[in-house]
Amino acid sequence: MRLFFENIKIAGYALLSNKIRSTLTTLGIIIGVLTISLLLSIAQGVRKGITDQIEGLGSNLVAVVPGKISGSSGFNPASSFGVSTLTEDDFNTIKTNLKEIKNLSMGMLVAGTVKLKEKISSSSLIFAGTAEIINVLNGEVAVGRFFNQEDLDKSEKVVVLGSETKEKLFGGSEAVGEEIELRGTQFKVIGVLKQKQTAPSFLGANFNDLVMMPITTGWEITKLKQIFRIMMQANTASGVKNVKDKVNTLLLANHKGEEDFTVLTQDDILGIAGNILNILTAMISAIAAISLLVGGIGIMNIMIISITERTKEIGIRKALGATKTDILSQFLTESVILSSIGGIFGISISFLISQLISNYSQLPIYLTSKIILLSLGFSIVVGIIFGIAPAIKAANKQTVEALRYE
Amino acid sequence: MIQVNNVYKNYNTKKTKIEVLKDVNLKIKEGEFISILGPSGSGKSTLLNLIGGLDLPNNGTVLVDDLEITRLGDKELANFRNKTVGFVFQFFNLLPRVSALENCILPLIYSSTPVTDKKARAQNVLKLVGLEKRFNHKPSELSGGEQQRVAIARAIVGDPKIILADEPTGNLDSKTGEEIMEIFLDLNKKGKTIIMVTHEETLAKKTHKIVKIKDGQIL
Numbered sequence: 126m127r128l129f130f131e132n133i134k135i136a137g138y139a140l141l142s143n144k145i146r147s148t149l150t151t152l153g154i155i156i157g158v159l160t161i162s163l164l165l166s167i168a169q170g171v172r173k174g175i176t177d178q179i180e181g182l183g184s185n186l187v188a189v190v191p192g193k194i195s196g197s198s199g200f201n202p203a204s205s206f207g208v209s210t211l212t213e214d215d216f217n218t219i220k221t222n223l224k225e226i227k228n229l230s231m232g233m234l235v236a237g238t239v240k241l242k243e244k245i246s247s248s249s250l251i252f253a254g255t256a257e258i259i260n261v262l263n264g265e266v267a268v269g270r271f272f273n274q275e276d277l278d279k280s281e282k283v284v285v286l287g288s289e290t291k292e293k294l295f296g297g298s299e300a301v302g303e304e305i306e307l308r309g310t311q312f313k314v315i316g317v318l319k320q321k322q323t324a325p326s327f328l329g330a331n332f333n334d335l336v337m338m339p340i341t342t343g344w345e346i347t348k349l350k351q352i353f354r355i356m357m358q359a360n361t362a363s364g365v366k367n368v369k370d371k372v373n374t375l376l377l378a379n380h381k382g383e384e385d386f387t388v389l390t391q392d393d394i395l396g397i398a399g400n401i402l403n404i405l406t407a408m409i410s411a412i413a414a415i416s417l418l419v420g421g422i423g424i425m426n427i428m429i430i431s432i433t434e435r436t437k438e439i440g441i442r443k444a445l446g447a448t449k450t451d452i453l454s455q456f457l458t459e460s461v462i463l464s465s466i467g468g469i470f471g472i473s474i475s476f477l478i479s480q481l482i483s484n485y486s487q488l489p490i491y492l493t494s495k496i497i498l499l500s501l502g503f504s505i506v507v508g509i510i511f512g513i514a515p516a517i518k519a520a521n522k523q524t525v526e527a528l529r530y531e
Numbered sequence: 532m533i534q535v536n537n538v539y540k541n542y543n544t545k546k547t548k549i550e551v552l553k554d555v556n557l558k559i560k561e562g563e564f565i566s567i568l569g570p571s572g573s574g575k576s577t578l579l580n581l582i583g584g585l586d587l588p589n590n591g592t593v594l595v596d597d598l599e600i601t602r603l604g605d606k607e608l609a610n611f612r613n614k615t616v617g618f619v620f621q622f623f624n625l626l627p628r629v630s631a632l633e634n635c636i637l638p639l640i641y642s643s644t645p646v647t648d649k650k651a652r653a654q655n656v657l658k659l660v661g662l663e664k665r666f667n668h669k670p671s672e673l674s675g676g677e678q679q680r681v682a683i684a685r686a687i688v689g690d691p692k693i694i695l696a697d698e699p700t701g702n703l704d705s706k707t708g709e710e711i712m713e714i715f716l717d718l719n720k721k722g723k724t725i726i727m728v729t730h731e732e733t734l735a736k737k738t739h740k741i742v743k744i745k746d747g748q749i750l
Contacts, residue, residue, distance in 0.1 A: 131640050138628050441624045444585055445685070446613025446641035449605050525586045528624065 128451055132458035139431065139459055147463065150427045154467025154504055155474065157417030162475040162492065162500040164409040168402065169496060170489030175398045179391055186261065186391050187226070187368050189215070189355040189376065194387045194397065209233075210385040211352040218375050219355065225364050229357040230257040235343050239336050240306040241294040249290045251307065251336045253343025259285075261356045262332065269301035269316030272339050276315075280341040284312045287335035288320040308346050312338065365390050417503060420467065421511040428460050428515035439519055440527030453520040460512025461505055468504025472497055532724060533559040533582060533693070538591030540577050540747075551577045552588070553747045559726065561692070564719040566727045566735035569744035575728045576697050578744065582726065583616045583695045584608045595693070610643050617686030621698035623678040625670040631657060631681045632666045638689045656684040660714060676707035683714055687723070694718060696727040700734060712737060 140147040191209040216231050223229075232254035239246045252258075259271045272283050284305065291300045291314075300314045321332050344350045359368040373388045380386065432439070439452055447455075479492040540552040551574045559565055567575045580586040581593055584600045593601045600611055612618075617638075625634045635653035639646040646652070657666060660680040670678050679699060686694055696715065700708030712734055719725050727738065735741045743750040 127645075128640060142628055437624070438626055441626060442637070442641070443609070444583075444612060444618050444624070445638040446609050446689075448609040448641075451609075451641060523586075525580050528585070528620070 128454060129458075132455050133462065135455055136459040136462045139435075140463065143431075146427060150423050150463055151467040151470065153420030153423035154417070154464050154507065155420075155471040157413070157420040157507075158468045158471025158500045158504050159475050159478075160416045161410065161413035161503060162472055162496050163478060163490075164413050165406065165496045165499070166475070166479050166490045166492040167488065168406045168409055169493055170483075170491040172399070172402045172406075173491050174489045175402070176395060179394050179398065184391075185359040185362055185365050187357050187359060187365060187372060188389050188394075189372060190387050190389060191353065191385065192387060193384055194389070209351050209353050210380070211355060212379075213350070213352065215376050215379050215386075216352065216355055218379055219357065219372060222375055223357075223368065223371055225360050226357040226368055227360060228257040228260040229355070230255040230261050231340060231352045231355045232258055233340060233343050233347075233351045233353045235308075235338070235347055237308045239290065239294065241303075244294050246290050246293045246334070249287070249293075249334050249336050251338070253338050253340040255340055258337070258356070261358060264321070264332070265319040266316045267319040268299075269314070271316055272337070277339040277341050280345045281339060282310055282312045282342060283315045283338065285316040285318060285337045286314055287318050287333045287337075289333040290336055291317045293334075307336070310346055365392075417507055421464070421507040424460050424463055424508060425511040425515060427463075428456060428512055429518070431459070432456060432515050432519045435519075436522060436527045436530040439522050440524055440530065443522075443524040444528060449520040452522075453516045456516035456519045457509065457512050460516070461508035464504045464508030464512075465501070468501045471504065472500055475500075532561040532596060533557070533726075534592075534594040535578070535582065536592045536594070538578075538581060538588045538593065540574070540581065540586070540588050551747050552581075555591070555744075555747070555749055557742065557749065559724065561724055562719070562722060563740060564715070564725045564727070564738045565740040565742055566729055566738040567742045567744055568729060568732065568735045570730060573744045574747040575730075575744050579695050579697050579726060579728050582693075583618060584611050585618075609641070613638055613641050613643070614689060615691050616693045616695055617689065617691040619679070619682050619686050619694065619696040619699045621701040623670070623675075623682045623702075625678055625681055625685075627670050630667045630669055631662060631673065631684075634670070634681055635685045635688050637685060642689065653684070653688055656688045657681070659687075660684045674707075675703050676710060679703060679707075679711050680714070683711070683718075687718065692724055694723050694725045696725065698728055698730070700729070700731070708734070 189211060191211050211231075216229070219226075220229055232252055235251040235253050237251050239249050239251070256271065256273050256277060259266070266285070267288070269285070271285055272281065276283055284307070286294070286300060294300070294305065295303065300317055303314050304311045305314060306312070318333075318335070357368070359365045369388050369390055376386055376388070377384060442452060476492060479490045482488050482490045535555055535557040538552055538555045539550070542549045542551055555578060557578075567578060569575045577586065581588050582595070584603070587601060591601070592599055595611070595615060598611070600608065603611060626637070632650070632653050635657055636649045639649045639652065654666065657663065660683050662677060662680050662684065665673060665677060665681075670681070673681065694715070699715070700711050703711065715725055715727065716737065725738075727734075729735055
């Protein structure tokens with residue numbers, strides 16, 4: 126490395142004397158690095174969004190879902206989206222037997238559209254649950270009240286609206302006390318939820334775009350006694366694992382030993398989401414790597430041309446005392462500089478684009494320092510991998526023949 | 532100082548084997564200025580390249596200052612070319628993109644011992660060959676004679692004992708050629724051992740000794 130700065134200077138001369146060629150070669154790397162860093166940033170954005178959402182649910186959460194979800198044997202959608210295997214009996218068993226939990230609640234989804242005269246909010250998720258569900262979901266009531274045990278006992282036709290749903294139907298005017306229509310039944314609005322900043326999506330829907338009603342009311346209007354979720358919070362963070370195991374044992378007895386349900390903690394949910402994202406990220410990276418590969422081939426091509434053109438220069442340098450290593454490092458420096466410049470430009474452009482995307486669109490994008498370093502590292506590695514063969518070729522040229530080259 | 536012992540050099544093409552040098556023996560003393568005279572294709576340049584460590588013989592040995600350069604590895608040989616010899620070529624062989632000064636600095640950057648005053652040393656040798664006003668000119672902005680002066684300056688910047696010149700005037704008009712010859716004679720007076728390959732007898736006559744070579748053999 127005795128010629129480190131000298132090599133940079135030589136590379137500078139060489140690259141600048143072929144500006145168009147250098148620019149075009151660099152462009153290949155720019156596009157490769159841009160693709161990799163943008164796609165990884167989007168994957169990272171999605172990951173962050175999901176993590177925020179799952180963590181935005183209450184803390185120490187333990188949830189029971191119908192169907193068996195396991196990492197090894199895969200996931201059967203019918204068990205989760207078909208008729209639920211969970212029963213009210215399961216709920217009651219947990220209620221009577223587990224003392225180290227709070228906010229035990231259950232819920233179901235109701236298909237339907239919310240209407241206020243001619244206004245329709247079709248995107249709103251209609252969720253029927255028990256009174257404690259508000260605590261489990263970390264929700265707060267802004268105006269009015271949440272439904273209580275009395276409403277549940279009487280299957281009252283009452284709803285609590287998420288902030289966005291309220292906005293869509295009522296705009297600025299008061300909602301509490303008004304009536305909305307749902308599946309042909311009139312419901313009285315008794316409360317509006319506070320807007321949540323990092324709104325956890327709930328089964329794919331937005332927490333702020335939500336209509337909640339007592340579960341008994343849900344059962345009545347759908348004429349179907351379904352339970353899609355049983356949720357609870359362990360009293361302590363360290364108790365989560367214990368609660369999970371106990372719930373599992375209790376329900377297994379209830380289900381006569383058949384494990385047609387899954388007990389999940391937030392870590393489990395994060396794990397499942399993480400696995401899916403990891404596969405997705407790997408696929409994205411593989412696709413992006415192809416563009417970097419093409420960029421690398423471009424570098425190799427141009428280095429081979431450059432070395433052939435500069436055969437005489439190689440001869441002169443060797444005649445004046447350059448060793449093979451000196452020649453090798455000279456051309457390797459050149460290819461690494463080419464690819465690093467591409468990397469730096471690629472990352473800069475990707476930074477600008479990610480800023481634009483996060484400012485002007487909903488697409489989650491999150492360019493982390495890790496992605497920046499990774500992309501720069503990639504571009505340098507590409508420079509080395511695709512520069513080494515031409516550099517070796519240059520170093521091994523016979524001095525006399527190289528000097529004779531015209 | 533320089534000993535060439537029983538040296539053979541062949542060039543193998545696909546069909547035929549060309550014997551360029553056949554059993555060449557030569558001894559050169561320190562401070563001598565000798566010319567190797569012969570027609571083109573006689574093997575004189577090849578002999579010079581072998582002495583300078585640019586090429587290796589198929590057989591035989593070359594010793595410089597008791598150092599058997601035919602046995603050296605890449606690093607040692609590069610160091611020998613850098614420290615002990617200085618080359619001057621017929622077609623100058625300057626780097627086209629950089630200035631006269633930077634061309635002169637070139638051997639110093641490959642020196643195994645760090646050189647601190649590279650620029651000053653290069654300027655000194657350029658002044659020595661009369662190019663004090665051409666430091667920042669690129670080869671394309673210089674005349675043939677000036678380019679060869681840069682090449683000579685480059686050959687002596689590392690202060691080598693031996694200068695190897697391969698037809699140094701072959702690409703110049705006779706007047707310029709004589710000027711270049713004067714520089715060599717001057718360098719020889721200052722103690723440099725010089726071996727010059729040429730096919731011009733008039734130039735060769737100005738040197739101490741003429742070695743005639745024909746068909747790969749010394750006459």
